[in-house]
Amino acid sequence: xxxxxxxxxxxxxxxxxxxxxxxxxxxxxxxxxxxxxxxxxxxxxxxxxxxxxxxxxxxxxxxxxxxxxxxxxxxxxxxxxxxxxxxxxxxxxxxxxxxxxxxxxxxxxxxxxxxxxxxxxxxxxx
Amino acid sequence: xxxxxxxxxxxxxxxxxxxxxxxxxxxxxxxxxxxxxxxxxxxxxxxxxxxxxxxxxxxxxxxxxxxxxxxxxxxxxxxxxxxxxxxxxxxxxxxxxxxxxxxxxxxxxxxxxxxxxxxxxxxxxx
DNA sequence: ATTATATGAAACCTTTAGGTTTCATGTCAA
DNA sequence: TTGACATGAAACCTAAAGGTTTCATATAAT
Numbered sequence: 001x002x003x004x005x006x007x008x009x010x011x012x013x014x015x016x017x018x019x020x021x022x023x024x025x026x027x028x029x030x031x032x033x034x035x036x037x038x039x040x041x042x043x044x045x046x047x048x049x050x051x052x053x054x055x056x057x058x059x060x061x062x063x064x065x066x067x068x069x070x071x072x073x074x075x076x077x078x079x080x081x082x083x084x085x086x087x088x089x090x091x092x093x094x095x096x097x098x099x100x101x102x103x104x105x106x107x108x109x110x111x112x113x114x115x116x117x118x119x120x121x122x123x124x125x126x
Numbered sequence: 127x128x129x130x131x132x133x134x135x136x137x138x139x140x141x142x143x144x145x146x147x148x149x150x151x152x153x154x155x156x157x158x159x160x161x162x163x164x165x166x167x168x169x170x171x172x173x174x175x176x177x178x179x180x181x182x183x184x185x186x187x188x189x190x191x192x193x194x195x196x197x198x199x200x201x202x203x204x205x206x207x208x209x210x211x212x213x214x215x216x217x218x219x220x221x222x223x224x225x226x227x228x229x230x231x232x233x234x235x236x237x238x239x240x241x242x243x244x245x246x247x248x249x250x251x252x
Numbered sequence: 253a254t255t256a257t258a259t260g261a262a263a264c265c266t267t268t269a270g271g272t273t274t275c276a277t278g279t280c281a282a
Numbered sequence: 283t284t285g286a287c288a289t290g291a292a293a294c295c296t297a298a299a300g301g302t303t304t305c306a307t308a309t310a311a312t
Contacts, residue, residue, distance in 0.1 A: 015141035016300085020210070027217065034258060046301055048260070067258050067309040075217035084146070085208055091153065091201035142270085160288060172271055174290070179269095193279040193288050 010077045011084075013057035018042075019050050023059060023073055030063065030072035136203045137210075139183035144168075145176050149185060149199055156189065156198035 014020055018040060025036065037047035051071050054060040058077040063070050140146055144166065151162065163173035177197050180186040184203040189196050 009141075009143075011141050011143075011146070015135075015137050017135075017137075018300090020137070024213075027214075032258075033260095042300090043302065044259080045261095045303085049300075052260090069259065073217070075214050078211060078214050079218065081207075082211055085204060085211065087150075088153075088201050088204050091199070092205065144270090158288075159290095168270085169272065170289080171273085171291095175270075178290090195289065 008053055008057040010057050010059065010080050013054055013059055014081070016050065016053075018047075019054055022047075022050055022054060026060060026071055027073045027075075030070040032065075032068035032070050034068075036071065134179055134183040136183050136185065136206050139180055139185055140207070142176065144173075145180055148173075148176055148180060152186060152197055153199045153201075156196040158191075158194035158196050160194075162197065 014023070021040075022036070025031070025039065033048055033051065034044060036051070037044040040047050051060060051062070055062055055071070059074055060071045061074050063072070140149070147166075148162070151157070151165065159174055159177065160170060162177070163170040166173050177186060177188070181188055181197070185200055186197045187200050189198070
C-alpha cells in the first residue's frame with residue numbers, strides 16, 4: 001500500500017505506544033529490522049509486524065538494501081492528524097472562541113461579563 | 127477517573143472513528159445519551175461504552191441532570207496529542223530543517239545544492 | 253559449496269475491543 | 283402509586299490486536 005491509499009488508518013497506527021516509539025526512532029535515519037528490534041522487549045517478528053502496520057499507514061517507507069530492509073519515517077500522513085486536531089484549536093485558542101460557542105449554543109444569559117468558568121457548564125436544568 | 131490521571135490513553139481513545147465522531151458532536155453542546163445514540167447505527171449501550179472510554183481519557187465530562195446524563199467535550203487532553211505532533215513539525219516545516227537533518231545524519235555529500243528529493247533516501251549501499 | 257545472517261510468512265495463542273441482549277435502578281409524569 | 287423513560291452494569295459473543303515459535307528464502311561471507 002502506498003501513502004496515497006493507506007490500508008491502515010493513521011489514528012489506528014499511532015494508537016500503539018510501541019509504534020509511536022518506532023516513529024521517533026526512525027525519524028532521523030533509516031534502520032534495518034534487527035537493529036530496530038534490539039530496542040524493544042519483544043521478538044523481532046513482533047517488531048516487524050508493527051513496522052508493517054506503520055508502512056501500510058504510509059508512515060514509514062521500506063527500502064531493500066542487500067539482505068536487509070531499512071525503514072524510515074514518512075511524516076506526511078501525520079498531516080491528517082494535524083488537520084483533525086486543528087479543528088479543536090478553537091476550544092483552547094482564546095476566550096473569544098469560548099464565548100462564541102457560548103453565544104451560539106445558549107444565547108440567552110447575561111453575556112459578555114461572564115468569566116470563562118461561567119461559560120463552561122451552563123445549561124438549564126429540566 | 128479525572129482528567130489528571132486518565133485511565134485511558136488519549137491516542138487509544140481517538141483511534142476509533144465512532145469516538146472521533148462523538149467528540150465532534152459534543153463540542154458545542156452537551157447531550158444526553160439517548161439523543162447522542164440516535165446518530166449512530168449501533169445500540170445505545172454500545173454508544174454508552176464509547177462515551178465511558180472518552181470520559182476515562184478525560185475527553186468528555188459527564189453531568190447528571192435529572193434522570194439523564196449529559197456529556198460534553200473536554201478538549202484539554204488533546205493538547206497532549208498536539209504536543210506529540212509538534213515534535214514532527216520539523217519534518218514538514220521547511221526545507222531548511224530537512225537539510226539540517228540531512229547534514230546531521232549523513233554529512234558528507236555535495237551539500238547545499240541538493241534538491242529536497244535528493245535529501246530524502248540517501249544512504250550508502252553495503 | 254557451505255554456512256551464517258536478515259527477514260517475512262504462517263500457524264497458533266491469549267487478551268482486548270466492540271457489539272449485543274437482558275436486567276436493575278433511579279427519576280419523571282399521570 | 284403506577285407506569286414510562288434514561289441509563290449503567292452484567293454476561294456473553296466474535297473478531298481483531300499483539301504476541302510467540304517455527305519455517306522458508308534470499309543474500310553475504312568463508
